[in-house]
Amino acid sequence: MAFLGSAVRRAVSAVRPPLSPLCRTSAQSYSSEHTKEKSVPYEKTLKQDDGASSGPTKPLPRSVDAVVIGGGSLGCQTVYHLAKMGMTNVVLLERDRLTAGTTWHTAGLLWQLRPSDVEVELLAHTRNVISKDLEEETGLHTGWIQNGGLFIASNKQRLDEYKRLMSLGKVYGIESHVLSPAETKDLYPLMNVDDLYGTLYVPKDGTMDPAGTCTTLSRAASARGATVIENCPVTGIQVRTDDLGVKRVKAVETPHGTIETPCVVNCAGVWATKLGEMAGVKVPLIAMHHAYVVTERIEGIQNMPNVRDHDASVYLRLQGDALSVGGYEQNPIFWDEVSDKFAFSLFDLDWDVFMQHIEGAINRVPALEQTGIKSTVCGPESFTADHKPLMGEAPEVRGFFLGCGFNSAGMMLGGGCGRELAHWIIHGRPEKDMYGYDIRRFHNSLTDNNRWIRERSHESYAKNYSVVFPFDEPLASRNMRKDPFHQVLTEQGCVFQERHGWERPGWFNKDGPAPVKDYDYYGAYDIKKNVHHKYNELLGKEYTFGFPPHHDVIKSECLSCRHGVAVFDMSYFGKFYLTGPDAKKAADWLFTADVNKKPGSTVYTCMLNKGGGAEADLTVSRLESGAANLPLAPESNGDAYYLAIGGGVAEHNWNHIRTTLQDQGFRCHLTDHSEDMGMISIQGPKSREILQEVLDTDLSNEAFPFSTHKVVNAAGHQVRAMRLSFVGELGWELHIPKDSCLPVYHAVMAAGAKHGIINSGYRAIDSLSIEKGYRHWHADLRPDDTPLEAGLAFTCKLKSSIPFQGRDRLEKQKKEGLRRRIVCFTIDEKVPMFGLEAVFRNGVPVGHLRRSDYGFFIDKTIGYGYIRNPDGGVVSADFIKSGEFTLERMGVTYKAKAHLKSTFDPENKRVKGIYA
Numbered sequence: 001m002a003f004l005g006s007a008v009r010r011a012v013s014a015v016r017p018p019l020s021p022l023c024r025t026s027a028q029s030y031s032s033e034h035t036k037e038k039s040v041p042y043e044k045t046l047k048q049d050d051g052a053s054s055g056p057t058k059p060l061p062r063s064v065d066a067v068v069i070g071g072g073s074l075g076c077q078t079v080y081h082l083a084k085m086g087m088t089n090v091v092l093l094e095r096d097r098l099t100a101g102t103t104w105h106t107a108g109l110l111w112q113l114r115p116s117d118v119e120v121e122l123l124a125h126t127r128n129v130i131s132k133d134l135e136e137e138t139g140l141h142t143g144w145i146q147n148g149g150l151f152i153a154s155n156k157q158r159l160d161e162y163k164r165l166m167s168l169g170k171v172y173g174i175e176s177h178v179l180s181p182a183e184t185k186d187l188y189p190l191m192n193v194d195d196l197y198g199t200l201y202v203p204k205d206g207t208m209d210p211a212g213t214c215t216t217l218s219r220a221a222s223a224r225g226a227t228v229i230e231n232c233p234v235t236g237i238q239v240r241t242d243d244l245g246v247k248r249v250k251a252v253e254t255p256h257g258t259i260e261t262p263c264v265v266n267c268a269g270v271w272a273t274k275l276g277e278m279a280g281v282k283v284p285l286i287a288m289h290h291a292y293v294v295t296e297r298i299e300g301i302q303n304m305p306n307v308r309d310h311d312a313s314v315y316l317r318l319q320g321d322a323l324s325v326g327g328y329e330q331n332p333i334f335w336d337e338v339s340d341k342f343a344f345s346l347f348d349l350d351w352d353v354f355m356q357h358i359e360g361a362i363n364r365v366p367a368l369e370q371t372g373i374k375s376t377v378c379g380p381e382s383f384t385a386d387h388k389p390l391m392g393e394a395p396e397v398r399g400f401f402l403g404c405g406f407n408s409a410g411m412m413l414g415g416g417c418g419r420e421l422a423h424w425i426i427h428g429r430p431e432k433d434m435y436g437y438d439i440r441r442f443h444n445s446l447t448d449n450n451r452w453i454r455e456r457s458h459e460s461y462a463k464n465y466s467v468v469f470p471f472d473e474p475l476a477s478r479n480m481r482k483d484p485f486h487q488v489l490t491e492q493g494c495v496f497q498e499r500h501g502w503e504r505p506g507w508f509n510k511d512g513p514a515p516v517k518d519y520d521y522y523g524a525y526d527i528k529k530n531v532h533h534k535y536n537e538l539l540g541k542e543y544t545f546g547f548p549p550h551h552d553v554i555k556s557e558c559l560s561c562r563h564g565v566a567v568f569d570m571s572y573f574g575k576f577y578l579t580g581p582d583a584k585k586a587a588d589w590l591f592t593a594d595v596n597k598k599p600g601s602t603v604y605t606c607m608l609n610k611g612g613g614a615e616a617d618l619t620v621s622r623l624e625s626g627a628a629n630l631p632l633a634p635e636s637n638g639d640a641y642y643l644a645i646g647g648g649v650a651e652h653n654w655n656h657i658r659t660t661l662q663d664q665g666f667r668c669h670l671t672d673h674s675e676d677m678g679m680i681s682i683q684g685p686k687s688r689e690i691l692q693e694v695l696d697t698d699l700s701n702e703a704f705p706f707s708t709h710k711v712v713n714a715a716g717h718q719v720r721a722m723r724l725s726f727v728g729e730l731g732w733e734l735h736i737p738k739d740s741c742l743p744v745y746h747a748v749m750a751a752g753a754k755h756g757i758i759n760s761g762y763r764a765i766d767s768l769s770i771e772k773g774y775r776h777w778h779a780d781l782r783p784d785d786t787p788l789e790a791g792l793a794f795t796c797k798l799k800s801s802i803p804f805q806g807r808d809r810l811e812k813q814k815k816e817g818l819r820r821r822i823v824c825f826t827i828d829e830k831v832p833m834f835g836l837e838a839v840f841r842n843g844v845p846v847g848h849l850r851r852s853d854y855g856f857f858i859d860k861t862i863g864y865g866y867i868r869n870p871d872g873g874v875v876s877a878d879f880i881k882s883g884e885f886t887l888e889r890m891g892v893t894y895k896a897k898a899h900l901k902s903t904f905d906p907e908n909k910r911v912k913g914i915y916a
Contacts, residue, residue: 054231055231055232055256056229056230056231056232056254056256057229057230057231057232058227058228058229060091060229060232060254060256060257060259061089061091061227061259062259062260063259063260063261064089064090064091064227064259064260064261065087065089065090065261065262065263066082066087066090066091066261066262066263066264066265066425067090067091067092067093067252067259067261067263067264067265068082068090068091068092068093068265068267068403069092069093069234069252069264069265069266069267069268069275070092070093070094070101070266070267070268070269070271070272070403070404071092071093071094071096071097071098071099071100071214071218071228071230072098072099072100072101072102072103072214072267072269072410073099073103073106073210073213073214073406073410073411073414074267074269074403074404074406074410074414074417074418074421075092075094075265075267075403076092076098076213076214076217076218076221076414076418077129077217077414077415077417077418077419078265078267078403078418078421078422079091079092079217079218079221079226079228080217080218080220080221080226080418081418081419081421081422081423082221082226082422082425082426083220083221083224083225083226084220084221084224084422085422085423085426086426087422087425087426088224088225088226089225090226090227091226091227091228091229091259092218092221092226092227092228092229093229093232093233093234093252093254094228094229094230094231094232095231095232095233095234095343096230096231096343096344097230097231097343097344098214098215098218098228098230099210099211099214100343100344101268101269101270101271101342101343101380102269102270102379102380102381102382102410103210103214103269103410103411104210104211104344105210105346105377105379106210106408106410106411107292107315107317107324107326107408108207108208108209108210108317108411109149109205109207109208109306109315109317109411109412110123110126110127110130110205110206110207110208110411110412111123111149111202111205111306111308111412112124112127112149112169112174112202112204112205113165113166113168113169113174113176113200113202114165115161115164115165115168115468115836116436117168117171117172117836117848118432118433118434118436119413120168120169120172120174121172121416121432122413122415122416122417122420122432123412123413123416124172124174124416125415125416125419126411126412126413126414126415126416127204127206127415128415129415130142130144130208130213130415131144131146131206134213134216134217134220135216137220137223138216138219138220138223140212140215140216140219141212141216142208142209142212142213142216143208143209143211143212143213144206144207144208144209144213145206145207145209145318146203146204146205146206147205147206147207147303147304147305147306147318148201148202148203148204148205148206148305148306149201149202149205149206149305149306149307149308150184150187150188150199150200150201150202150305150306150307150308151165151199151200151201151202151308151310152196152199152307152308152309152310152311152312152364153196153197153198153199153200153311154195154196154197154309154311154312155197155311156197157467157543157544157545158197158310158311158467159178159197159198159200160545160890161467161468161545162178162198162199162200163178163200163890163891164545164836164837164889164890165200166178166200166891167836167837167838167848167888167889167890167891168836168837168838168848169202170838170845170888171838171839171845171847171848174202174204175202175203175204176200176201176202176203177200177201177203178198178199178200178201178891179198179199179200179201180198181193181194181196181197181198181199183199184196184198184199184201187201187305188304188305188307189300190298190300190301190304190365190366190367191307191364191365192363192364192365192366195363201305203305205305205306206306207306207317207318208411208412210411213411232254232255232256233254233255233340234252234253234254234275234278235253235254235255236252236253236278237249237251237252237253237264237275237278237279237400238250238251238252238253238258239279239280239397244662244665246398246662247280247396247397247398248262248397248398248399249261249262249263249264249279249397249398249399249400250262252264262399263399263400263401263425264279264399264400264401265401265402265403265421265425266281266283266400266401266402266403266404267403267404268404269380269381269382269404269406269410270285270287270335270338270380270381270382271338271340272285272382272390272402272404272405273285273338274338274340276394276400276402279394279396279397279400280396280397281394281396281397281400281402282394282396282444282447282448283390283402283404283405283447284384284385284390284405284442284446284447284448284452284453285382285383285384285390285404285405285453285457286334286382286383286384286453286454286457287334287335287336287338287380287381287382287383288332288333288334288335288380288381288382288383288457288461289332289333289334289335289347289350289353289378289379289380289381290326290332290378290379290380290381290408291326291347291349291350291353291354291376291377291378291379292317292324292325292326292376292377293324293325293326293349293354293358293373293375293376293377294319294322294323294324294373294374294375294376294377295322295323295324295325295368295371295372295373295374296322296371296372296373296374297321297322298321298322298323298365298367298368298371299321299367300367301318301321301322301323301367302318302320302321303318304318305318306318307364308465309360309361309364310465310466310467311465312327312357312359312360312361312363312364313327313328313329313356313357313360313465314326314327314356314357314360314361314364315327316361316364316365322374323361323365323368324377325357325358325361325368326357327356327357327360327465328461328462328464328465329353329354329356329357329462330462330521330522330523330524331353331521331524331525332353332458332461332462333347333350333353334454335380338380342380345379346376346377346378346379347378347379347380348378349376349378350378381407381408382404382405382406382407383405383407383408383457383460383461384405384407384457384460385442385446385452385453385456385457385460385477386441386456386460387407387460387461387464388405388407388436388437389403389404389405389406389407389409389410389413389417389437390402390403390404390405390437390439391403391417391420391421391424391434391437391438391439392424392430392434392437392438392439392440393424393439393659394439395439395440395444395651395655398659398662401421401424401425402439403417403418403421407460407461407464416432417437419431420432420434427610427611428609428610429609429610429611429613429783430783431784432784433613433778433782433783433784434783435649435652435778435782435783438652440651440652440655440656441649441651441652442500442651443481443500443501443650443651444651445480445481445501446480446501449477449480451477452477452480452501455476455477455519455521456474456476456477458476458521458524459474459475459476459519459522460474462522462524467543469542469543469544469545470545470834470835471539471542471548471763472539472542472543473497473498473506473539474498475516475519475520475536475539476519477519478496478498478503478516478519479503479516480501480502481500481501481502481503481572481675482502482503483502483503483569483571483572483678483738483741484571484678484738484739484741484742485569485571485678485680485741485742485745486503488742488745489505489569489759490513490515491513492508492513492759493508493509493510493511493512493513493514494506494507494508494509494514494759494761495507495508495509495514495535495538495761496516496535497761497762499572499647499648500572500647500648500649500650500651502571502572502647502648503516503572504569504570504571504572504647504761504762505568505569505759505760505761505762506761506762506763507550507553507554507557507760507761507762507763507764508553508557508758508759508760508761509538509550509553510553512534513534514534514535514538515534515535516535517530517533517535517536518530538550545832545834545890546832547832547854551854554763554764554767554856555856556758557758557759557760557761557763557764558760558764558767558768558856558857559856559857560684560756560758560760561683561684561727561729561760561764561768562684562729562768562856562857563684563685564684564685564686564755564756564757564758565682565683565684565685565686565687565690565752565755565756565757565758566682566683566684566757566758566759566760566764567680567681567682567683567745567748567749567752567757567758567759567760568680568681568682568683568726568727568759568760568761568762568764568765569678569679569680569759569761570647570679570680570681570726570733571647571677571678571679571680571741572647572648572674573644573645573646573647573650573674573679574643574644574645574646574647574649574650574653574654574672574674575631575642575643575644575645575672575673575674575676575677575679575735576642576643576645576653576654576657576670576671576672576673576674577623577634577640577641577642577643577669577670577671577673578640578641578643578657578668578669578670579634579635579636579638579639579640579641579668579669579671580638580666580667580668580669581638581667581668582666582667582668583636583638583639583640583641583668584596584638584639585666586660586661586664586666586668587620587639587641588802588803588804589660589664589666589803589804589805590607590657590660590804590805591603591605591606591607591620591804592605592606592607592608592787592795592796592797592804592806593605593606593620593795593796593797594797594800594802595620595622595641596622596639597622598622599622599623599624599625600622600624600708600709600710601621601622601707601708601709602619602620602621602622602707602708602709602722602723602724603619603620603621603622603707604617604618604619604707604795605617605618605619605620605795606618606781606787606792606795606796607653607656607657607805608786608787608804608805608806608809608810609656609783609805609806610805610806611806611809612786612806612807612808612809612810612813613782613783613784613785613786613806614777614781614782614783614785614786614787614790614792615652615653615656615783616645616646616649616652616653616656616777617646617775617777617781617792617795618643618644618645618646618653619643619644619722619724620641620642620643621641621642621643621644621709621722622639622640622641623636623640623641623642624640625637625638625639625640629711629718630673630676631673631676631677631737632677632711632718632719632720632735632737633711633720634669634671642709642720643657644679644722644733644735646776646777647674648778649777649778650674654670654672657670658670660805675738676737676738677735677736677737677738678735678736678737678738678741679733679734679735679736680733680734680736680741680744680745680748681724681725681726681731681732681733681734682731682732682733682734682748682752682757683725683726683727683729683730683731684729684730684731685729685730685910685915686752686755686756686757687729687730687731687732688730688913689755690748690751690752690755690757691721691732691748691751693751694714694715694744694747694748694751695712695713695714695719695721696712696713696714697710697712697721699732701912701913704721704723705723706723706724706911706912707723707724708722708723709721709722709723714734714736714740714744714747714748715743715744715746715747716743717736717737717740717743717744718737718740719734719735719736719737719740719744720734720735721733721734721735722734722735725911726765726768726769726774727764727765727768727769727772727774728768728769728771728772728773728774728904728905728910728911729768729910729911730910730911730912730913730915731911734748766853767853767854767855767856770851770852770853770855770862770864771853771855771856771857771858771862771902771904772902772904772905773824773901773902773904775790775791775792776851779835779850779851779864780822780850780851780864785822785866786806786809786810786813787810788810788813788814788818788821789813789818789820789821789822789866790821790822791821791822791900791901796810798810798811798814816874817874817875817876818874818875819868819869819872819873819874819875820847820866820867820868820875821866821867821875821880822850822864822865822866823839823864823865823866823867823880823898823899823900824862824863824864824898824899824900824901824902824903825839825849825862825863825864825865825885825887825896825897825898825899826855826858826860826861826862826863826896826897826899826903827860827861827863827887827894827895827896827897828860828895829861829894830861831861831889831894832852832854832861833849833852833861833863833887833889834852834853835848835849835850835851835852835863836848836849837849837852837863837865837887837888837889838887838888839865839867839885839886839887839896840885840886840887840888840893841867841870841883841884841885842883842884843886844870846867846868846869846870847865847866847867847868848865849863849864849865849887850864850865850866851863851864852864855904857904858903858904863887863896867880877900880898880900881898881900883898885897885898
C-alpha cells in the first residue's frame, strides 16, 4: 500500500521536465493531458449509462420562458427555484448528464460563516434547501451530513479574523465557539495542536453530496412543471435587435431543434465563456486544475468535523472513515484549451503542485503520514478576477443571464444564488444585495482583457486562504486605468488603491514614491519575484486588525482638510451626460430628487430599483442648452444633465440607467465622458481664498452658492466648477478636460502653498465622510436599502406628485413605519472597527455595522449599521434613544452611543463657509 507521505515523496522524485522558456516568460503553466474517468468518491448514479449518443432524454419544447444551460449545481438550483417561484415553463439543457463537468467532482463543503453578511445569508439558504426543504418536498435524502466545521488558527491575526466571523454569526444565530488548543484536541483527538493558537468550531457546518443534491433538485423542479433534458448540447444562441436597437435573446439552437425563448441562463461552468461567445457576451473567467486526494480508512476519524487550516492552505473533508485533502496553491495549472469532451474526465494529478497540501495535512493530522491514497481527483474549475461569481443580466444582450464562475464554491453558494438568480429573472432584480456578484461590477474595458482576467484570477486563487484584512489591495493587473494626475501624484508619494481598474489615491507616503510594479505571480512559474517593491512593503504593514501603522498619516490628511485645505484627486468618478427629447421625463423617473431646477443647479439624489432599493447615489447638474463644448458640455436643444457618479460603481450605474431608459422607452442619449475629464476637489476653510486666485469668477456665497456649478476659467483653462463637498467642508470640485488637468492642478498647488495645502487620498475621504455622516453606496446604502431606511428621505420628492421608480415602496414605508433603519454609533475606547461588528440593544443582537472608521476631528471610532426591532415592530426614534447599545468586536463588547444623525456639524454650517 502507498502511504500518503511516502507516496508523495516517490511521486515528487519523478520530476517533470522544466517549463519551456515561453512558459516562463508568459506565466502560462503547463497543462496536463486529461485521462479517462478515475475512481472517485461518489456513486456514479447519474452517469452509469452512456447515453451521449442516444439523443436528448426528452422531446424539446418549441418555446419556453427561460432556458437554463448546464446541469451542475447552479443550473439545477436555478431551474428548481424558477419553478418554485411559479415560472414552470422552463427547461434545463445539459449536454451530457447532470453534474457533468465540474459539479460531480466537487468536495461539497459548506461553511456558514463568511466575511460578508450577504454571503452568510446565501449560505444559510443553501443549507436550508439541502438539509430540509428538498427532503420535505421529495421524500429523498440529498446526502447532507452535518458533521461540523473547524477553522484552524496558527497565529493571533488568524484567530482575530475568525472572531470577526463569530461576531457577525451571532447576528444570524449561527452557533460557533472559540476553542483553545486543548479543547481542540478533545474535539479532534487525531489533530496535532502543538502549533495552534486556537480554533473556531461551527457545529452545524457540514458536507453536501453533488449527485444526491442535483438528482433531488431536478426531481423537485420536474414535479413543479419544469423540464430537465440531458444529452442535449447547445450549438448556438440567436439574438435579435428590437426597434430601439437593443439586442435581446431570441432562441437557443441544439442539434435536435431550436427553442424560442426570451431568456437564457448561462450555468455552463468552465464552458461559460464559449457559451457567452455564441451570443456576443463577454464572460471573464478562467479554467484551472483544482485537486484533492482521498485517503484510505483512518482509524478514529469517523464523525470528525471538516477542517480548514488556512495558514497551511489546506482543507480536510470527512469522507466516511477517510479524508479528502485539498487546498489552494500559488502555482495552479491553467487549462487554456477548454475541451468540449470532458464531461466526466479528470486530469493527472501534478504532485509537484499538490505536495504543499500534503505537507500541511500531515502536520495537522500526523496519522496521514502512514495512510494510503485511495484515489486522486483533479478536475477543472472556473475562477474569476475577484474570486466572486458572475451573475445577473449581461450588459451586451438583454435576457442573457450569468450564473457561473463560482470559484469552486458552486455547491456551497448554489442554493442562495439559484434563488437570487430566479428572482432576478422573474422580477428584474434580486431580493438581496448581489452587487458583489453582479457582472456589472467590472468595467467593460476589463471583461475581455486577457491579462487582467489571468493575473487577477491567479492572485485571487493564490490568496483564497489568506487573512482578509480591511486595507488589502491587489497586486495583479494594476495601472490598467490611470488619470492625468497619476505620474505627478506618484512622484509625491501617493499610495494608490485600485477600483474599477482605476488607480485612485489612497494616502500619501512621506518617504517618497511607491509605484506599483508589474505582477510577479508571487514568484510562481519561474517568474522572478519583485524585489525592493516599496508599494508591496507598505501594503504588508497594513495587514492588521489594529490601527494601521499609517494611522497618523491619515490623521494628518484629515485634520489638514478640517483646519486648512486639502486637494483630492477624484478623477476616477463616472461622468455621464443625459440628453435627448425625453431627457426630462427620464430624469423625473430615474432620480428620487427633483433635479429639474434652473440650469446651474446641482442636486444630490438617489436612483432606485423597482423595489425601492438604492441602486446609486450621485449628483445631477442641470445644464444650459446650446452647442457642444465637449467634454465640458454636450450639444443640447432642450433638457440636459451632467451626472457625476462614484467611479467604483460607474459601470453598474451606467447599465442601470441604460436598461431603465430601454424599459421605459425614453428617447434619450446617454454618453460617457469619464475618460475625457479629470476631477480635483479642493476642500477646507481656506479653499475659497486659494481658488479665488485661480478661478476667474466670484466665489462668494451670494455669487456661487452651495450646490451650484458653472463653467469658468482656471489658470487660462476652461473647467466646470461645482460647489460641493464629500467631506463636509467649504469646497469646490473642478471638472477639467484631461489636457488641462496638470496646468490647473499646478496652479491650485502654487496658490495654496502659502496656506499649507496638501494632497489627500480616499482613506482620508472615508474618515471625513463618515464623520460628517455622508453615505457611501454599497456600504451604508445598497440595493436592499431604501432612502428612508438610510436616512436620506430629503433626497426624495415625495411631497410632489412626480412619479419615480420605486416610489410606491417608499410611500408604503412612510405610511407603515420603518422596520429597519440606519443608526450612527460612536465609542469612547480607542479601538478600530471596520464593519461587520455585531450591534446589541439591551443585550439582544439587532444588526451589524456596515461601515466603520475613525473620526479624527471628534477623536472617536464611528460606525454605521442598520438595526431591526427583535419583535418585528417599527424602529422608531424612541426605540433607538431608549436602548443601551454595545458593539462586539472580535468577541469583545464595547459600550456605544447611538445617534440619529452625525454629531459633527449637525447644523451643516461648514459647507456653507460658516466657521465662526
